[in-house]
Amino acid sequence: MDLALIAQHVVNGLMLGLIYALVAVGFTLFFGVLDIIKFSHGDVLTCGVFTAFAAFLGLQVLGLESKPLILVVIGVLGMAGMAVLGVLIARVLVLPLKGAPALNVLLITLMLGTVLRESIRLFFPDGANPKRFPALLPDWSHSWGRFTLRFDNTVLLITGLLLIVGVQLIIKHTKLGMAIRAVSQDEETAKVMGINFNLVVFITFAIGSALAAFAGLVSGLYYNEITFNMGLLLGAIGFSAAAVGGFGNLYGAIIGGFLFALLQTVGAVLLPFASAYKDVFAFGIIIVIMALKPTGLLGEKETQRV
Amino acid sequence: MNQHPSAPVSCLPALLAVPLGAVFMALSLGSESQGLVFGLLLGGSMGLGLAHHLGWLDRAGCSAAAWPRTFGGAVLVAVAGVCLWFHDDPFVLFLIATVLVYTLACFGLNIQFGFVGVVNFAGASFVGVGCYTAAILTKHTAIPHLLVLLAGGLAAALVGSILLIPVLKTRGHYAALVTIAFALLFKIFLEVNDVMGGPQGLKSSGLKVLGWDFNRDVSLGPFEGSFYLNYVAMILALTVLGFILARRLEESWIGLKLDAVRLDELGGACFGLHVPRWKITAFTIGNFYCGVVGAFFAMMLGYIAPSNFAFGDSLILISIITLGGLGSLWGTVAATAIVILLPEKFQILQEYRFLLYAALVIVILLFRPQGLLPRPLRRYAMLQRDGS
Amino acid sequence: MNASLLSTTRLSRSFGGLMALSELNLEVGRNSILGLIGPNGSGKTTFFNVVTGIYAATSGQVSFDGRDLTSQSPQTVYRAGISRTFQRSRLWLPLSIFDNIIMGDHKHLASGLLFNLFCRRRLKAQLKESLARARELVAIFDPDLADRLFEPVANLPMIARRRIEICRALISSPKLLLLDEPSAGMTREETFSLVDDILEIKQRVDDLTIIIIEHEMSVIERITDRCVVLNFGEKIREGTYQEVTADPQVQQAYLGVD
Numbered sequence: 001m002d003l004a005l006i007a008q009h010v011v012n013g014l015m016l017g018l019i020y021a022l023v024a025v026g027f028t029l030f031f032g033v034l035d036i037i038k039f040s041h042g043d044v045l046t047c048g049v050f051t052a053f054a055a056f057l058g059l060q061v062l063g064l065e066s067k068p069l070i071l072v073v074i075g076v077l078g079m080a081g082m083a084v085l086g087v088l089i090a091r092v093l094v095l096p097l098k099g100a101p102a103l104n105v106l107l108i109t110l111m112l113g114t115v116l117r118e119s120i121r122l123f124f125p126d127g128a129n130p131k132r133f134p135a136l137l138p139d140w141s142h143s144w145g146r147f148t149l150r151f152d153n154t155v156l157l158i159t160g161l162l163l164i165v166g167v168q169l170i171i172k173h174t175k176l177g178m179a180i181r182a183v184s185q186d187e188e189t190a191k192v193m194g195i196n197f198n199l200v201v202f203i204t205f206a207i208g209s210a211l212a213a214f215a216g217l218v219s220g221l222y223y224n225e226i227t228f229n230m231g232l233l234l235g236a237i238g239f240s241a242a243a244v245g246g247f248g249n250l251y252g253a254i255i256g257g258f259l260f261a262l263l264q265t266v267g268a269v270l271l272p273f274a275s276a277y278k279d280v281f282a283f284g285i286i287i288v289i290m291a292l293k294p295t296g297l298l299g300e301k302e303t304q305r306v
Numbered sequence: 307m308n309q310h311p312s313a314p315v316s317c318l319p320a321l322l323a324v325p326l327g328a329v330f331m332a333l334s335l336g337s338e339s340q341g342l343v344f345g346l347l348l349g350g351s352m353g354l355g356l357a358h359h360l361g362w363l364d365r366a367g368c369s370a371a372a373w374p375r376t377f378g379g380a381v382l383v384a385v386a387g388v389c390l391w392f393h394d395d396p397f398v399l400f401l402i403a404t405v406l407v408y409t410l411a412c413f414g415l416n417i418q419f420g421f422v423g424v425v426n427f428a429g430a431s432f433v434g435v436g437c438y439t440a441a442i443l444t445k446h447t448a449i450p451h452l453l454v455l456l457a458g459g460l461a462a463a464l465v466g467s468i469l470l471i472p473v474l475k476t477r478g479h480y481a482a483l484v485t486i487a488f489a490l491l492f493k494i495f496l497e498v499n500d501v502m503g504g505p506q507g508l509k510s511s512g513l514k515v516l517g518w519d520f521n522r523d524v525s526l527g528p529f530e531g532s533f534y535l536n537y538v539a540m541i542l543a544l545t546v547l548g549f550i551l552a553r554r555l556e557e558s559w560i561g562l563k564l565d566a567v568r569l570d571e572l573g574g575a576c577f578g579l580h581v582p583r584w585k586i587t588a589f590t591i592g593n594f595y596c597g598v599v600g601a602f603f604a605m606m607l608g609y610i611a612p613s614n615f616a617f618g619d620s621l622i623l624i625s626i627i628t629l630g631g632l633g634s635l636w637g638t639v640a641a642t643a644i645v646i647l648l649p650e651k652f653q654i655l656q657e658y659r660f661l662l663y664a665a666l667v668i669v670i671l672l673f674r675p676q677g678l679l680p681r682p683l684r685r686y687a688m689l690q691r692d693g694s
Numbered sequence: 695m696n697a698s699l700l701s702t703t704r705l706s707r708s709f710g711g712l713m714a715l716s717e718l719n720l721e722v723g724r725n726s727i728l729g730l731i732g733p734n735g736s737g738k739t740t741f742f743n744v745v746t747g748i749y750a751a752t753s754g755q756v757s758f759d760g761r762d763l764t765s766q767s768p769q770t771v772y773r774a775g776i777s778r779t780f781q782r783s784r785l786w787l788p789l790s791i792f793d794n795i796i797m798g799d800h801k802h803l804a805s806g807l808l809f810n811l812f813c814r815r816r817l818k819a820q821l822k823e824s825l826a827r828a829r830e831l832v833a834i835f836d837p838d839l840a841d842r843l844f845e846p847v848a849n850l851p852m853i854a855r856r857r858i859e860i861c862r863a864l865i866s867s868p869k870l871l872l873l874d875e876p877s878a879g880m881t882r883e884e885t886f887s888l889v890d891d892i893l894e895i896k897q898r899v900d901d902l903t904i905i906i907i908e909h910e911m912s913v914i915e916r917i918t919d920r921c922v923v924l925n926f927g928e929k930i931r932e933g934t935y936q937e938v939t940a941d942p943q944v945q946q947a948y949l950g951v952d
Contacts, residue, residue: 039482108671115665115668239483
């Protein structure tokens with residue numbers, strides 16, 4: 001096993017981990033604020049990247065040439081669009097079900113995910129087939145021996161990490177973040193303290209959904225391909241990552257995301273004859289971890305009140 | 307409703323409703339033109355609306371609840387009647403059999419989801435376990451087919467119990483995680499794996515019980531019918547059995563304990579409730595139902611493939627029990643009929659199936675979360691029977 | 695000491711940095727009624743939660759009827775003979791009154807799959823007998839409810855629900871009954887009648903010890919033999935109602951209680 005191959009695996013793993021972590025952070029934010037699992041999250045990711053793709057096609061028609069500009073525009077549109085979608089979901093589906101058993105929210109968001117996914121498949125032109133996502137970052141690269149470091153991957157990685165750090169800073173050091181944390185810990189007291197509960201929920205959903213859109217964009221740029229059901233597996237992985245880290249725990253979600261990517265990479269290396277098994281392997285390990293540490297590696301937030 | 311109603315409830319309204327329903331079903335199933343079916347549906351809906359407005363629906367409902375055995379018997383006779391009516395129409399018989407297959411599987415899911423509150427997003431995968439068990443056993447062994455059905459159930463129960471271990475100590479969403487992961491991976495695993503036939507799937511032999519070959523057309527004296535009549539009879543018997551067991555489970559001390567687990571584990575624990583035991587029990591029984599269904603389905607179809615057991619199929623099962631009303635057995639029957647039969651009659655719907663049912667569930671959860679035929683309060687029918 | 699049914703030795707429970715219970719030494723005499731009072735947040739419900747196994751003790755011991763029950767599971771505590779009500783009513787709301795009450799007797803309800811599915815006649819006999827017992831118990835607290843055992847609890851007002859919770863706790867004939875603010879939300883008349891009902895139960899049953907958390911002092915005065923006052927998780931005073939309320943330290947803790 002030579003160094004170049006290892007380095008390649010590492011870069012690949014980091015990219016995957018970044019995508020998963022971005023999705024997982026969304027899951028954990030939603031759980032933190034509302035004690036709910038929003039299963040449509042993976043499909044919001046798909047919507048986000050398809051929105052970006054549609055924007056790209058639109059810009060092409062308009063004749064826009066500058067790739068960096070296109071990238072920024074579609075990125076912003078995708079993220080903003082999903083932020084709006086996130087707020088709508090919170091407003092129409094999640095908040096009205098606040099008193100209902102948790103299973104209902106689980107179900108309704110799962111079904112929403114299906115609606116989003118099927119809508120893309122049925123109504124996006126030729127939605128059932130994979131689409132080639134444009135390469136909008138310059139393809140400069142530098143090689144050291146047999147290891148090639150690509151500029152576009154590096155940019156994605158750095159931007160993604162900055163975003164995650166940014167969200168983390170917001171949560172830890174701003175008033176908004178404090179409001180989010182207050183609502184996570186004790187909704188009633190937070191309301192009594194004058195925090196606008198609904199607003200905090202909307203903002204949280206907006207942030208989480210925008211992150212998902214970004215993750216979708218990263219995925220599209222990295223793999224140069226998007227499909228209508230890419231969100232399904234990504235959502236399941238993001239969910240398990242958040243679970244393994246401990247729901248409600250931001251660091252847990254990030255660690256969980258990178259851990260899952262690590263497991264997948266290890267799995268692919270150990271079982272080169274069937275790379276499909278890498279998913280089975282990774283999920284299997286996650287399930288074992290959950291069996292051993294039911295509240296996640298870093299501990300889930302306590303929600304019971306006796 | 308009082309425990310001692312001042313006037314005994316008549317069984318007539320329920321008994322009148324059943325043949326009406328049967329005739330409606332027969333007409334709908336028999337008609338070829340989509341226009342006619344649409345007209346029937348429209349007429350049927352308006353009829354139901356009128357009946358509701360006049361209070362007849364409520365009376366029929368009370369009547370059915372007061373005479374559960376009579377009502378159940380009447381429905382059974384009606385279904386058998388409809389089947390015999392279509393005795394030489396293999397397509398309709400196959401359809402009825404499919405509806406019953408889904409119904410029985412959903413009974414199992416209702417025990418898991420509606421009774422004890424354990425989510426199972428891999429219902430179709432457990433059916434798949436039963437299917438593959440049957441396919442393998444019938445091809446490679448000479449085990450009598452009734453035992454193969456049993457084996458399918460046991461295999462699904464076994465796989466389920468392995469999955470359940472991480473779930474027991476954790477909260478609801480972890481059960482969701484484990485079953486979703488299983489649902490996604492089951493199909494992948496089968497497709498990648500050539501041992502189980504890979505993406506092409508496996509063939510299975512048809513059902514043969516005590517020398518009676520189910521794949522032979524029925525010919526009893528002057529009576530002749532499609533061979534699917536055999537299968538319908540079998541799955542009808544299995545469904546009735548499954549219904550009775552589920553009902554007995556519900557109306558017993560165990561049913562009460564399952565409800566307590568679902569509604570408030572901690573409160574239950576303070577009164578000695580052993581939560582993991584009941585989750586295991588319900589989850590296993592539910593998977594057993596799915597496994598038996600799967601084994602039967604494999605033998606009826608003669609051929610199974612991984613694409614039948616995708617995540618989307620599990621979601622259809624979930625949609626059915628949500629639409630019908632969580633924990634409501636009759637609700638499941640009604641919802642299955644709607645979900646399976648409508649796309650068959652309206653071909654346009656086929657493509658939009660997943661989208662429509664997902665949207666329908668969303669609407670139900672927002673506006674009528676108790677479902678079409680909400681689960682009634684447990685009254686221990688056996689207590690009411692002799693007017694205690 | 696055999697006269698005490700429940701005794702805790704230096705019982706402590708902390709949550710992170712917060713000492714909810716601090717070195718609590720408490721004894722409850724057999725067949726007596728003990729009042730547990732103190733300002734909000736003084737650890738009363740936490741005490742119940744630790745005794746019933748919902749929280750593990752951080753340190754110290756709980757001894758019940760000669761057995762060490764420290765940090766046992768809630769199921770074990772229940773089987774030993776301790777039942778409770780909750781500060782915030784915890785009933786299974788969609789279920790009927792009968793279902794809610796009889797679940798309190800869970801340890802006597804057959805769990806066998808074969809029995810429940812196939813011995814229907816015997817099950818029916820058990821149901822009838824349980825129904826009669828539940829009816830008799832409810833009739834003491836609320837005669838009107840006794841005829842309506844098959845209504846969902848969710849439809850009932852808070853007062854009725856509290857009474858049902860008490861019935862649920864009593865149906866298994868526990869040795870120790872823990873009542874957490876049973877009169878919360880009740881009017882004076884309802885509170886009065888509640889105390890009568892509890893005293894009536896106490897008379898009917900041979901072996902019943904009660905610990906009652908209350909803010910309503912009239913209840914404590916009428917019903918309890920002794921009181922324990924908690925403040926910030928510590929026991930600050932113990933004695934009869936008169937002794938305890940006369941104590942200036944107790945009065946200070948409550949900031950103005952008469």
